[in-house]
Amino acid sequence: MSAPPDERRRTMSATALEILLARLYGSPLEVEKFLTDRRAYALGAGLSAEQMPDVLAIDAAALRFAARSYERKRVQR
Amino acid sequence: MSEDRVGLAWRDELAAQIHLHLDAIDHLEVLADREFCASGRRIDALRELARQVPLSLHGVSMGLASSGAVLDRDLARMAELVARVEPDHWSEHLAFVRAGGFEIGHLAAAPYAPATLEGTLRNLHRAREVVGSLPHVENVAALLPPPGSHWSEEEFICRCVHGSGAPLLLDLHNLYANAWNFGRDPFALLLAMPLENVHSVHLSGGRVVRDPGTPARLIDDHIHDPPGVVYDLLEALAARAPQGLTVIIERDGHYPDFANLIQQLARARAALAAGRRRRRAQDHPAAAA
Numbered sequence: 001m002s003a004p005p006d007e008r009r010r011t012m013s014a015t016a017l018e019i020l021l022a023r024l025y026g027s028p029l030e031v032e033k034f035l036t037d038r039r040a041y042a043l044g045a046g047l048s049a050e051q052m053p054d055v056l057a058i059d060a061a062a063l064r065f066a067a068r069s070y071e072r073k074r075v076q077r
Numbered sequence: 078m079s080e081d082r083v084g085l086a087w088r089d090e091l092a093a094q095i096h097l098h099l100d101a102i103d104h105l106e107v108l109a110d111r112e113f114c115a116s117g118r119r120i121d122a123l124r125e126l127a128r129q130v131p132l133s134l135h136g137v138s139m140g141l142a143s144s145g146a147v148l149d150r151d152l153a154r155m156a157e158l159v160a161r162v163e164p165d166h167w168s169e170h171l172a173f174v175r176a177g178g179f180e181i182g183h184l185a186a187a188p189y190a191p192a193t194l195e196g197t198l199r200n201l202h203r204a205r206e207v208v209g210s211l212p213h214v215e216n217v218a219a220l221l222p223p224p225g226s227h228w229s230e231e232e233f234i235c236r237c238v239h240g241s242g243a244p245l246l247l248d249l250h251n252l253y254a255n256a257w258n259f260g261r262d263p264f265a266l267l268l269a270m271p272l273e274n275v276h277s278v279h280l281s282g283g284r285v286v287r288d289p290g291t292p293a294r295l296i297d298d299h300i301h302d303p304p305g306v307v308y309d310l311l312e313a314l315a316a317r318a319p320q321g322l323t324v325i326i327e328r329d330g331h332y333p334d335f336a337n338l339i340q341q342l343a344r345a346r347a348a349l350a351a352g353r354r355r356r357r358a359q360d361h362p363a364a365a366a
Contacts, residue, residue: 014144014192017225019177021188026181054224061291066185066220068288069296074182 016046020055028067035060081315081353082131083345085338086327094335099130101339106325109134109167113154123162131165131323133213133277134158140174141204141214142187142237144196152207159208168213168246168277169204171197171237173223184217188225189233194240201241213246213277214238216270218254218297230255231269244276249310250297254283257295267310272318280307280345281327299329302341308348315352316359324349 020042023030034041042055084104085095095102107123112134115123126132139151159167173187174180187193205211216234228236238245247270256263282301287293303326315322324345326338 011144011192011195014188014190014196014225015176017188018144018173018193019179021173021185021224022176022179022181025183025185026179051225054226058224059221062221065286065288065291065294069220069286069294070181070183070185 013046013048013051016048017051017055020045020047024063025067025070028064028071031063031067035063080321081346081349082321082323083342083349084130084323084325085342086135086325086329087132088328088332090332091328091335091338094338098335098339101342102130104165104323104325105130105132106135106168106327107132107162107164109136109155109158110138112158112162120158120161127162127164132162133323133325134162134164134167136167136169136212137184138174139169139200139204140172141169141200141212142171142173142193142197143176143200144187144192145176146196147200147203149207152204155204156208159210166210166213166244166277167208168215170215170217171234172215172217186217186219186223186230188223189228189230190225191227194233194236197237198240201237201243211241211243213244214241215246215248215279216251217248218251218258220258220294222259229269231266235271238271238274243274245271245274246277246279247275247314248279248281248297249307249314250279250281250283250303253304253307253310254295254297263306263310264313267313268317272314273320275314275318275322276320277323277325278311278314279325279327280311280341282307299327300331302333302337308344311345311348312352312355315349316355317352319356322349 024034038056042052082103084102087105087107136155139147170184172184252266253263256266280303281299282303283295283297284301285293286296326341
């Protein structure tokens with residue numbers, strides 16, 4: 001039995017958000033693209049209207065720091 | 078009350094000293110991901126070690142905390158390793174490591190949201206089916222509050238643990254780092270965790286990093302000694318949680334003299350004992366007076 005439409009929509013938008021976060025955490029270059037035009041980047045990633053405010057409000061310095069930190073960890077490995 | 082255990086994370090660099098001091102070590106934790114391609118002889122040695130001292134296998138790359146499914150490959154290789162080594166238990170992080178083919182390459186915090194919770198519970202159910210037991214699930218350090226969150230970190234962890242029945246591996250330095258980075262009281266955060274479900278504990282250290290233009294962040298790097306506050310948190314945990322705790326000190330580099338690591342084990346035992354005394358005094362104030 002397939003999931004109800006509301007649940008499917010919620011899972012799809014959660015997946016879109018996770019993909020956007022994985023792209024950002026995985027690449028400082030993607031972070032810079034995102035910060036250049038957050039709304040366009042988020043729309044292109046398929047985020048829902050209700051997810052948009054959280055993504056537009058991400059602290060730029062903290063995001064840059066996180067992406068650089070994850071990059072350092074990858075290099076160390 | 079079950080017995081507390083205090084032990085170390087196994088690292089090959091420490092192997093000789095660990096064998097020499099096995100009497101002082103109640104538990105060993107082996108990084109599972111480094112053993113997935115191990116030779117048969119190495120697996121035999123790990124199984125032999127697991128017969129001498131309680132041993133757990135610790136995974137770092139499964140990515141349980143996600144609305145997406147854990148990779149079948151990751152579950153299958155953990156299941157094979159668990160079957161071959163026969164550990165006391167296995168553990169993994171409540172972390173988000175990949176999505177849509179993009180690998181973060183490290184442990185990140187997923188959105189604390191209903192879809193993540195549902196995915197995490199599905200992943201844990203599947204892990205139990207494939208591996209044969211639930212992992213102890215570990216809290217992670219976050220570098221920024223996960224966007225798209227509906228709950229706090231502790232609410233999310235409570236829901237994961239209560240929804241799945243998985244024991245909690247509480248990393249006290251990760252907890253301290255999240256409190257430090259997001260302006261919270263670490264002892265209040267500790268008390269908001271599902272302490273009755275904590276069965277194992279990680280102690281480690283880190284450092285404060287100040288990048289230009291960025292607020293200072295406490296990073297959990299495993300190459301520094303656990304700070305005093307982490308032992309204070311362990312004492313507070315032992316004062317609250319009646320069940321036996323397996324405490325593991327993690328160190329990934331810049332190894333000190335082994336005598337120093339033995340002192341850290343002793344300090345953890347002392348913190349546990351102090352917490353247990355506090356608990357007895359709370360339960361039986363007349364006897365303590």
